[in-house]
Amino acid sequence: MSIKYPDGSSYNNENSSDRLNNSTSNKETIFGDRGMTLEQEINQSNIYYRTHDIAVIYKKPIPLQIVKVDYPKRSKAVIREAYFRQPSTTDYNGIYRGKYIDFEAKETRHKTMFPFTNFHEHQIEHLRKCLKLGGICFVIIRFVTLNEYYVLPASVLIKHWDLQNTKDGKKSLSHQLIVENAYSIEPSFNPTLPYLSACDKMMSTS
Template identity: 75%
Template structure:
């Protein structure tokens, strides 16, 4: 299916969530998105947090009907630029975050993000939200929760004379909180979120 942004440019599946739906992790057989969704179900059922994946606002423009009882969407556009993957309420605070992954071992490229996503996180932070990105280094099988403030800092620096188009794995380890996969929930990222918030408050 061909999905396009409002300006007509094609949706890059390589750096977005549609890619995740096709990725199978050898250790669990689940995608990062599935791990987060399953964890969110656990958090909701135990009254810990109410967090959902945001629906994608699509405008369907072309549909084929190979069978009378079956429709296949061939082309669609985003009605508006997508923001981040997830949002909700935790500890009486608004939570907003993105989930991304890379096969790079030494860096996390900014091509995984879009300017409107960064600006959305910037505004949510300004209004007091808890904002972050869950990063997975696929090859290393490592999960991290990186504060949005750090992501934004490095994003802004990329346009400076010595700026880089990525954040190094070394800096992710330095500024992020590592998430250790579990059983219930399968990805206990809110525990890491608590550590992240406490660390930031101490500073």
């Protein structure tokens, strides 16, 4: 299926195994006895948080304009071409402890780094604006091969994103930098991924 941004440029998530949507649609990663992607773990956690009146956080819908549909069978329609009505921002948003929460979720199979190619400029700018207005913003990163989970404050991501084109800048975040600047979280039973514990720590230091 061909999907394009509002300016007509093509969206291609097939050239990077790091992108969450690609990993979610094409394969399952295994944790313990359950096979779940990062997205599934977060979605289940959000259900738990909402059910127990802890937080109201949802995955944002992707606004698509469908322009071409094939009907190979009467009972089945296949979307062949679609456009993003507007650039996507981040994966999730909601409210927790009276604060606006906004975050992205990403997986990578790299062991030593997290490439900036996982992000678009407009996503960084969205996080920057939310931070400016007092939101709690971050990225949940899963190192698939290492089976490690981190909540990285958006301020750290933005700082190094801005430095990437300078003399000493890099095109990725090193695993060591993430370990030193993020909050490590461990999968659990309920919630599946207790990422709000990291939010508590960010709120206490803000």
